[in-house]
Amino acid sequence: MGLPGGWELILIVLVVVLLFGATKLPKMARSLGQSARVFKAEARGMKEDEEREEAKKREKAERESRELTSGESVTPSVTPPVEDKQRDESKN
Template structure:
């Protein structure tokens, strides 16, 4: 009787004889499918990298550093509405506050000169 390898050879020969007209069309179809699959895989990879970059960028913006303006610390607050950010002015530490009226006058004069 026939073995497994002989049956496989006979099936391949039968398929080649009966489907000879369809083979070029099948090969083209397989090539197109492979190109589409490759393009989709590349698009998914670039999309994942883009999302990863956006996440890292958002993480970097989540904790902004305070800004120093004219000796005062202004800490930007993180709000849900990014179109109109709010800014809160931090109070001066006790060591930066003038203790007497004379010191306050001197500080006001320095501020006016700047």
């Protein structure tokens, strides 16, 4: 089934005008346009948020990579104090 022709389109418009009234149609069209603008703005904002998160992840990975190549470790190693070993040996 194809797109509606000329007479079918006129009939559809006439039914819509009769159902909603001629005064409500401009308000509905305006509301629909505002909703579309808000939707586009939100979608753009979500895309920008995702791009910022990706940039932060890349920056963190690069920073960790630089730390590892410079000979530093990401997590510091912890060695037990010498005094604790001596206390354990004196108890036995």
